[in-house]
Amino acid sequence: MTTAQAIWDWLPARRDRRRTTVPPVIAAELGIPVATVAATLLDMERGGHAVHDHRGSWHRGIPLTRGQETPGSTEEGLWD
Numbered sequence: 001m002t003t004a005q006a007i008w009d010w011l012p013a014r015r016d017r018r019r020t021t022v023p024p025v026i027a028a029e030l031g032i033p034v035a036t037v038a039a040t041l042l043d044m045e046r047g048g049h050a051v052h053d054h055r056g057s058w059h060r061g062i063p064l065t066r067g068q069e070t071p072g073s074t075e076e077g078l079w080d
Contacts, residue, residue, distance in 0.1 A: 003032060003036060003037075003040050004040050004043070004044055004049070004064060005064055006030055006032070007026060007030065007032075007037065007040055007041065007044065007050070008044065008049060008050070008060060008063070008064055010026060010029060010030060011026075011050065011058055011059050011060045012059050012060065013059065013060050014059050014060075015053050015055075015057070015059055016057075016059065017055075019057075020057065021057040021058045021059065022056055022057060022058070023037045023038040023041060026041075026058070041058055044061070045061075047061075047062070048061045048062040049061045049062050049063070049064055
């Protein structure tokens with residue numbers, strides 16, 4: 001599973017004030033470095049896969065599809 005897929009799976013489907021979804025929290029929950037999470041979220045935002053709301057939290061956007069990776073990713077595809 002790619003980092004992008006792990007983050008997308010963890011993110012809520014829509015804005016949720018009861019759930020904090022800032023990069024340090026996501027990193028702690030998934031065991032991924034904060035810098036990697038932040039960079040991946042920005043790449044996902046460019047592709048419409050993650051949405052950054054005005055309060056600083058993130059939620060899901062367009063689902064990741066088969067063979068799709070975020071730009072600059074060195075990991076295998078989702079279905080490899």
